[in-house]
Amino acid sequence: MEQFEPVIVAFCCHYCAYTAADTAGSQRLSYPVGVKIVRVPCTGKVDAKHLLTAFEKGADGVLVAGCLVGDCHFKDGNVKAARRVEFTKKYLEEIGIEAERLEMVRMSAGMGREFAETATAITEKIRALGPSPVKGKNCCCGKAA
Amino acid sequence: MQKKTKLQSNGSVLVVGGGLGGIRAALDLAEARKDVILVDKAPCIGGLMTQLDRTFPTNNCDLCTVAPFTAKDSRGGHLDMRGLTTVTAVKGKEGNFTVSLMTAPRFVNVEKCTACGECQRKYPECVSFAPGLDPRAPTCMRYPKATPYAYVIDMAKCADKEGLKQCCPVGAIETDALPKVEEAQCGSIILAAGAALFDPSHLDYFGYAAQPDVVTSLEYERILSASGPTGGKLLRPSNGQPPKKVAWIQCVGSRGLQKGAGAYCSSACCMFALKEAMVTRERFDSEIETTIFYMDMRAFGKDYEKYLNRAKEQYGVRLVHSRPHDVLRPVGMDKLQILYTVDEAPKHITEEFDMVVLSTGFKMNEDVKKLAEDLAVELYADGFPKTDCFNAVATSVPGVYVCGTLQGGKDIPETMTQASAASCLAGAKVAVTPRPKAELPAVTPECAGSPRVGVLVTLCDHESTALDTTALVEYAKSIPHVVCAAAFEAACDPSSFDAVKAAILANGVNRVVVAGSSPRYELEKYQAMLAPVGINKYLIEVANIREQAAWVHAGEPAAANAKAKQLVAMAVAGVMAAKPLADHVVPANKNALVVGGGVTGMTAALELAGQGAKVCLVEKTAELGGVARNLVKTIEGGDVQALIADLVEKTTSHPNIKVFTATEIVDHSGQVGLFRTGLSVNGAYKEIEHGATILATGATPNQPQAFLLGENSRVCTQLDLQKVVNEQPKEVKKWKNVVMIQCVGSRDADNPNCSRLCCQSSIKNALAILKENPNARIFVLYRDLRTYGRFEEYYQKARELGVIFVRYSVDNPPKVEAAGHYANVTFTDVIMGRQVVVSADCVGLSTGFVASRKSNEALAKVFGLPLTDDGYFAEMHVKLRPVDMDKAGFFVAGCAHSPKVIAENLTQARAAASRAMTVLANDTLVQEAKFAHVDRARCAACLVCVRACPFDVPQITVDDKGLGRSYIDPVKCHGCGTCAAECPAKAIQLNQFEDVQILSSLDQLLAKVNA
Missing domain, CATH: 3.40.50 (Rossmann fold)
Known part of the structure; x- marks a missing residue:
């Protein structure tokens, strides 16, 4: 059987995680191909609606990647994002989606290696959980685009 | 028969050389709204960098991050770029030079040429091209997409003019074209024409002329390059087979080692070789063995030590401390043999390699030398221009500046820094040219x-x-x-x-x-x-x-x-x-804030003030001068105290500069052109407005707990030692033995980078001690002696005067013990193969610098700026934007960027001033449309946005119907989008990142999952 390749949406803050992903690229540090980045100006911009839509449309996992605590370009957007992620996790549990599929991580712009490692670790975790229950049994789950 | 015209461009700057340095200098001037003429004798711009495959430490090319901005319509018409053009004569003096320019014909009409390649196929001998190795492959343009994109004909080689003319399908070949001669007036001149590379053909012991598999580092770069002769395949020139073992031999043509070599160190070759070895293993075959034969691994730039460690640890590049004496290919063998010895074993070693790369250094370009001589610029015997010891870009002729490898061998970041510094000084002499302000495009x-x-x-x-x-x-x-x-x-x-x-x-x-x-x-x-x-x-x-x-x-x-x-x-x-x-245009603030009142900060402030900007200079301590106050002289003999006194006098008396001592930065807001910063001046709050900011906060002399520093009176830092030599010459005269230990608290786990300035400072002190006391025996215990550039000549002088240099390995460091009146230093002499104990009258530790981590972190937080892992301020692009920071309007200079010697700090100060002037020259600035807006019809005035905003921007205002609704001031909004994410009615949207944009992207991202 072909290995399940999870699709993971990574909302990345322009000032830190997005740049960290660029750093990973320039250092040629590989991470799983199922991790797809959506650039946002600050993780504070990531709406609970966006997180849920990602799951609704079939993402197996969602990552919110913001700045280290105290380093937010906009003071505390990352703190507000973390609060929203916690809230959304509870909501996911209520509707029968494992809360572990959603995660908030923090890094600085120079942490390319950490980005690649985080992306890999989360993919492995989701792989172990299996395809998102949202996808249902009859669709072509398990195959990444 | 030549056409002669006169250019109407009084008050412009002439930049000679269209390599990276020339491009940077020209762009800085054009962005500061000053007219520039950029000439290059080559048909296309880009210089040496265009022949490189990749550059360190990013291991990519990145030319596209700079070059496009030379486009004609991109810099308000201030930049006039001319290829195939040389300066034939210069008259006049600073402020009023008259230069004669000759533009050679390319015999190809650039407007018509489609670069189809027909001429090259039919008349390959006539089409000009000249990089390393096979010049014909795969295109005859210098790099795949040269600027301008057209061929050049060498008419001297053409026997059949008519046939050549006819072969072009679009009739672009003009065999009768004539050179064009023009005269231009300019206020100042920047020489940025680069350097030549050492030619090792005459060194028969390296076999370069006889053996195809012995190549120079630039030729190797061409072999690696996708646009090179092998189409990006790494193949041995002798037999077209991939090599299994490649060796690099360092210092060919540098450090006075061979016939015709300069006495200086070329500064860039160690990093160059490391990069080529890493790229070889990464891109071609990780099984290829890569060996670098080196004398001192000079990885002294910012974060370069980490690059060296990556080469060794991650890529397995082998480093051998040795100077091979012969490269041979015995008859009948298809491999090369390198003959060498190593320190530990006094025997000859013969090792086989498939390819040998000679890391050839820089030397003065003869054409450039002639131009410099025409300008009456004073030159060293090796042809490089003499520059002031506190101003590395100023020549002996007022109004004539130099930058890049033309000034001496160096890498790209230093070239870019010098280029901006040169444009700062050259631009100070010419007036801003007013141009009609381009209208913003209407949004319909x-x-x-x-x-x-x-x-x-x-x-x-x-x-x-x-x-x-x-x-x-x-x-x-x-x-x-x-x-x-x-x-x-x-x-x-x-x-x-x-x-x-x-x-x-x-x-x-x-x-x-x-x-x-x-x-x-x-x-x-x-x-x-x-x-x-x-x-x-x-x-x-x-x-x-x-x-x-x-x-x-x-x-x-x-x-x-x-x-x-x-x-x-x-x-x-x-x-x-x-x-x-639609963006909107707002008036810009033309003042500058300079943080840090050391020599770097004062120099930056003076350059800005000299160009008309009002400057606030903020210093944390009660006094100006910074760490340089502890220095006596530079290695060249420059009087540091006189420099400081002069800078302090000029800074404090300049009408455009306000100095705030005992002052800290407490808060900050706004954006480029419209910053507001709160200061605590002796405890009292004061707010200033400024358009650009230069950080020149310096670094901290390191005081590591090592080798009894602080415990034994015989042990001191190089800074202290310098003071003793200067203030207590009688004491120095009594010394018999002095030991200096390098890399104390640098290049280790706590402080992984090289502090750059310690090698030259120990040599400076050694020479000063010998001047007082020629009989003193001085030992310098080092790991790699990093006397780059002209510092190498002082290293040679110290050796001639009897200073003993002993290499130690990091696994076997020297020991220092108290021994009554003396300090005993025990170390292993690798060449003698035994331990040596020296009873030292003085032990000088080269302790280098560390980042002022605590204060940098505090400043980084207030300003919202990134730091490196080591705690220095991080620049925008380590290679091409070395003084710009990620946040627009912020620039970094001096030791706040990374440790360096005074002259380099001052160069960076001028570079930062030049970059800041590109912001401050504008009367208005364009404010980007990155703000949140409220759909008042959906707003319920619930106050969520008012509470969520980190900057207190949303306010409830009453509209004409008397309803209270949220209002977000576009000028004050920072554009983070927190309010948009929190608004329960989704009445707020953030421009550029509206929900519909994010959700559409998400739809696409996940489309195939559901397909």
């Missing part, structure tokens, strides 16, 4: 129209080996609403943008997706390039297929290609949902 509903998307795939071949760009273009064409898609491989070439613009106009494109590198590099560039053809800057989306696909998934081409397609589809979806937006 038509600019969005019915969506017609154009997709540009802009990756170069060598960046995208994993990606099939042709398939990507075909895929892009299949996406609904995409009306044209094309691969655009010349993103480094300003003139090639014309073709892009034509395609956009021809297809009625109104939205553009750029599939290339990160939007952090691409977005601003394409916004600027495409504005003239009416593309609204907010209707451009970037698909980051380089960092997010080609590079991270290089090992899995199928997955990389699939991901690249998806990223393009996401970007198309995003740009379809985007709205055209």
Whole structure:
């Protein structure tokens, strides 16, 4: 059987995680191909609606990647994002989606290696959980685009 | 028979040389609204860098981050660029030079030439090209997409003029073209014409002339390059087979080692060799053994030590401390033999290699030397220009400045810094040229129209080996609403943008997706390039297929290609949902804030003030002068105390400079051109407004707990030692033995980088001690002696005077013990193979510098700036933007960037001032449309946004119907989008990141999951 390749949406803050992903690229540090980045100006911009839509449309996992605590370009957007992620996790549990599929991580712009490692670790975790229950049994789950 | 015209450009700067340094200098001046003429004798710009495959420490090319800005319409008409042009005569003096320029004919009409290559196929001998190795392959342009994109004919080699003329299908060849001679007036001149490389042909013991598999480092670079003679395959020139073992021999033509070599160190070759070895293993075959034979591994630049460690640890590059004496190929053998000895074993070693790369250094270019002589610039015996010991870019002739490798061997970041410094000084002498202000393009509903998307795939071949760009273009064409898609491989070439613009106009494109590198590099560039053809800057989306696909998934081409397609589809979806937006123009503040009152900060402030900016200079301590107050003299003999006194006098008396001592930065807000910063002046709060900020906060002399420092009176730092030599010469006269230990508290686990300045400072002190006391025995215990550039000559002088240099390994460091009146230093002499104990009267520790971590972290937090892992301020691009910071309007100079000697700090101060002037020269600034807006019909005035905003921007205002609704002031909004995310009614949207844009991208991202 072909290995399940999870699709993971990574909302990345322009000032830190997005740049960290660029750093990973320039250092040629590989991470799983199922991790797809959506650039946002600050993780504070990531709406609970966006997180849920990602799951609704079939993402197996969602990552919110913001700045280290105290380093937010906009003071505390990352703190507000973390609060929203916690809230959304509870909501996911209520509707029968494992809360572990959603995660908030923090890094600085120079942490390319950490980005690649985080992306890999989360993919492995989701792989172990299996395809998102949202996808249902009859669709072509398990195959990444 | 020559045509002679006179250019009407009084008050301009002439920049000679269109390499990276020349481009940077010219761009700085043009951006500060000063007229520039940029000439290069080559037909296209780019200089030496265009022949490199990749550059350290990023291991990519990145030319496209600078070159496109030389495009004619991109810098307000201030920049006049001329290829094939030389300076034939110069008259006059500073402020009023008259220069004669001769433009050689290229015998090809650039307007007509389509670069089809027909002339090269039929008359290969007539088509000019001259980089390393096989000059004919694969195109006859200097690099694949040269600027301008056209061939050059060498008429002297042409026997059949008529036939050549006829072979061109578009009639672009003009065999009778004549050189054009012009005269131009200019206020100052910047020489940026680069250097030549040492030619090792006469060194028969290296076999370069006889053995095809012995190549220079530049030739090796051409072999690695995708645009090189082997099409990017690493093959031995002798037999076309891939090599299994490659060796580099360092210091060929440098450090006075061979006949004809300069006495200086060329400064860049160690990093160059490390890069080539790493790229060899990374890109071609990790089984290829790479060995570098070196004398001292000189990785002294910012974060270069880490690069060296990566080469050793991650890439397995082998480093051998040795100077090979012969490279041979015995008859009948197809391999080369290197003969060498090592320190530990006094015997000859013979080792076989498939290829040998000679790391050839820089030397003065004869043409440039002649021009310098014509200008009466004083030169060293080796031909490089003499420069002031506190001003590395000023020559002996007022108004004539130098930068880059023309001033002495160096790498790209230092070249870029010097180029900006030279433009600072040259630009100070010429007036700002007023130009009619370009109107912002109007934003009308038509600019969005019915969506017609154009997709540009802009990756170069060598960046995208994993990606099939042709398939990507075909895929892009299949996406609904995409009306044209094309691969655009010349993103480094300003003139090639014309073709892009034509395609956009021809297809009625109104939205553009750029599939290339990160939007952090691409977005601003394409916004600027495409504005003239009416593309609204907010209707451009970037698909980051380089960092997010080609590079991270290089090992899995199928997955990389699939991901690249998806990223393009996401970007198309995003740009379809985007709205055209209007920037607005606001008056800009033309004052500057300089943080740090050391020599760097004072120099930057004076340069800015001299160009008319009002400057606030903020110093944390009660006194100006910084760490330099502890210094007596530079190694060249420059009087540091006199320098400080002069700077303090000028700074404190300058009408444009306000000095605040005992002052800290407490808060900060705003954006480039409109900053507000709160100061605590002796405890009292004061707010200032400024348009640009220079950070010159220095670094801290390191005081590591090692070798009894602080415990034994005989042990001191080099800074203390210098003071003792200066203040207590009687004491110094009594010394019998002095030991200096290098790399104390640098290049270790706690402080991994090299402090750069310690090697020269120990030699400076050794020479000063010998001057007082010629009988003193001085030992310098070192790991790698990093006397780069002309410091090498002082190292040689110290050796001649009897200073004993002993290498120690990091596993076997020296020991220092108290021994009554003396300090006993025990170390192993590798060459003698035994331990030595010296009873030292003085032990000088080269303790270097560490970042002022605590204060840097505090400042970084207030200003919102990134730091490096070591705690220094991080620049925007380590290679090409060394003084700019990620946040627009912020610049860094001096030891706050990384440790360096005074002259280098002052150069960086001038460079930062030059970059800051590109901001401060503007009366107005364009404010980007990145703010949140409220749909008042949906707003319930619930106050969530008011509470959520980190900057207290939203306010409840009453509209004409008497209803209270949230209002967000576009000028005050920082654009983080927190309010939009929190608003329960979704009444708030953030421009550029509206929900519909994010959700459309998400839809695309997940489309195939549900397909």
